[in-house]
Amino acid sequence: MNILFICDEYPPGLNGGIGTMVQQLSQELVRQGHQVFVVGLYSYRYGCPDYEIDHGVKVFRLRYGLKLPVNGTSRWYNLLEKLPNFIKRNLNGKSAYIHYIDFINGLITESQIDIVEMPDWNTFVYNIGIKYPILPVFNIPLVLKLHGSHSYFSKELNEPGKKRWHTIDRLIWERADAVIAVSSYTASQNTALFQKNKPIKVLYNAIAVEHKENDVKRAENLVFYSGSLVKKKGIFELMHAWNNVIKELPEAQLVVFGKGPMEVLKATLTDKAIASVTFMGHQPRPLLMEYLQKATLAIFPSFSETFGLVAIEAMSTGCPTIFTKLSCGPEIVTDSVNGLLVDPNNIDEIADKILLLLKNVALRNAIGVAGKKSVQKRFDLTQSATDHISFYQGVISAFNLS
Numbered sequence: 001m002n003i004l005f006i007c008d009e010y011p012p013g014l015n016g017g018i019g020t021m022v023q024q025l026s027q028e029l030v031r032q033g034h035q036v037f038v039v040g041l042y043s044y045r046y047g048c049p050d051y052e053i054d055h056g057v058k059v060f061r062l063r064y065g066l067k068l069p070v071n072g073t074s075r076w077y078n079l080l081e082k083l084p085n086f087i088k089r090n091l092n093g094k095s096a097y098i099h100y101i102d103f104i105n106g107l108i109t110e111s112q113i114d115i116v117e118m119p120d121w122n123t124f125v126y127n128i129g130i131k132y133p134i135l136p137v138f139n140i141p142l143v144l145k146l147h148g149s150h151s152y153f154s155k156e157l158n159e160p161g162k163k164r165w166h167t168i169d170r171l172i173w174e175r176a177d178a179v180i181a182v183s184s185y186t187a188s189q190n191t192a193l194f195q196k197n198k199p200i201k202v203l204y205n206a207i208a209v210e211h212k213e214n215d216v217k218r219a220e221n222l223v224f225y226s227g228s229l230v231k232k233k234g235i236f237e238l239m240h241a242w243n244n245v246i247k248e249l250p251e252a253q254l255v256v257f258g259k260g261p262m263e264v265l266k267a268t269l270t271d272k273a274i275a276s277v278t279f280m281g282h283q284p285r286p287l288l289m290e291y292l293q294k295a296t297l298a299i300f301p302s303f304s305e306t307f308g309l310v311a312i313e314a315m316s317t318g319c320p321t322i323f324t325k326l327s328c329g330p331e332i333v334t335d336s337v338n339g340l341l342v343d344p345n346n347i348d349e350i351a352d353k354i355l356l357l358l359k360n361v362a363l364r365n366a367i368g369v370a371g372k373k374s375v376q377k378r379f380d381l382t383q384s385a386t387d388h389i390s391f392y393q394g395v396i397s398a399f400n401l402s
Helices: 017-031 075-081 085-110 123-128 150-156 163-175 184-194 235-248 262-266 285-294 309-316 347-359 361-378 381-401
Strands: 002-006 035-043 051-054 057-064 115-119 142-146 178-181 200-202 222-226 253-257 277-281 297-299 321-324 340-342
Touching: 002 017, 002 085, 017 035, 017 051, 017 057, 017 309, 017 381, 035 085, 057 085, 085 123, 115 381, 123 163, 142 163, 142 184, 150 163, 150 184, 163 184, 178 184, 178 381, 184 200, 222 235, 222 285, 235 253, 235 262, 235 347, 253 285, 262 277, 285 309, 297 309, 297 347, 309 321, 309 361, 321 347, 340 347, 347 361
Parallel strands: 002 035, 002 115, 035 057, 115 142, 142 178, 178 200, 222 253, 222 297, 253 277, 297 321, 321 340
Antiparallel strands: 051 057
16 A cells, blocks of 8 residues: 655654654554655754655655754744744745645655545644645545644643634544544544544554563663643643652652753752753654663653653553543553553642652552553554554545445
């Protein structure tokens, strides 16, 4: 099968869970004998080659915006991003989008693409301001994968959001020929959000899991966090909880991976706590996995997730993991069995669960082993790729009959 993924954050640039998952799934599909193409619209600031072959995956990064000199800083790009949308549209937003659509249409024909999959989050669509840019109707089916749209997270966080972005989300939803959700929770919330009983196939995110035991000795009192440094990830609550952890266990250390307002977060820490926290910024996935191999525990107290890829990445290494009680958290982690769950609104509970694992070696070991086994059983990448192909085949058959 020839598959095209639409993705504007394919690694190793400043990607999130969508980029990581597209890369992992694409590489596995290639290993299983399929041809995979990835196309996205990227700002010049993202960097990375315009074209590369990544373990057999053919990746095209088309560009928009202005190609500005960086000179060791991002000040020019920061200024560009602050421009009003109507200016950004007319710089080259419209022409970039037209070229993007033409490129996709050409690729579908020349490479005999069988199916296209796109996420429900698209940075270019939201930020440039092209009026409701939706992919046109192709002669092949378009699958929408629900990783978490603007509308989804606005509803989850009880925020009004942007009317225009809500319109974009609705139009993309209506455009899709088939829909995948990365968790049952995400499927049900999107059905309620768009108030249409559209069939949704649940296919969990997945990763390649090593079945051998971790031979790296875990550090003592090293807590790991990874995620965007934004409100919905519970990072501010984690900082407040960390002040309580340090009061009781001064030798504890917290390592924070992720892009965002580090100085704002530092301002929430006490003088004692700030010396125990290391902000690493955005880092490549291999370094993230290296830290998960040695961390005492990992914590992700999110207010909203569609799946929480980093949680299963942590569990896959045998790292005892604390996840959220909200959204899909209980669907991924069974509390006190293969991990712990916390309410991100409860700072005392976050601190207490961190201290519980730091002080209880037996509990850490039991949860770590159970967590790894659950990922091997439920979130195996090889099986996930097979399940995707089976779903795609059904979608293609139904599309050709319609």
